[in-house]
Amino acid sequence: MPNRSEELDRLLDKIINSPHRTEASKTLQEIENNQSYILNVQLKKLLRLHDDSFKNKCVSPINYMLEKYTPYMGHTEALQKEAELVDRDLRIIEMTYQLIKKNRNSK
Secondary structure, eight states: OOOHOOOHHHHHHHHHTSSSSOOHHHHHHHHHHHHIIIIIIIIHHHHHHHHHHHHHHHIHHHHHHHHHHGGGGGHHHHHHHHHHHHHHHHHHHHHHHHHHHHHHHHH
């Protein structure tokens, strides 16, 4: 004796796969047609639209920046040394200012 779930599955298959057009088989056919249309047409359009949008918003600006700033990339070591010199000079100026301020207050 088949259990209840197997019997329900068998009856459902019988209804869906019936040679006579039933409401259930019509609905299933419509769902399958819609799924096919969504996957084959709408999804491809959506992916193409998303790819174009992503390319315009992200890839193109990054490529532009890369092309614009690539010549400066070789100068990063020089920039680092310049920054260190500026930092050192600022510290010297700050220390000098502190010493001048201290001398004024002590007089």
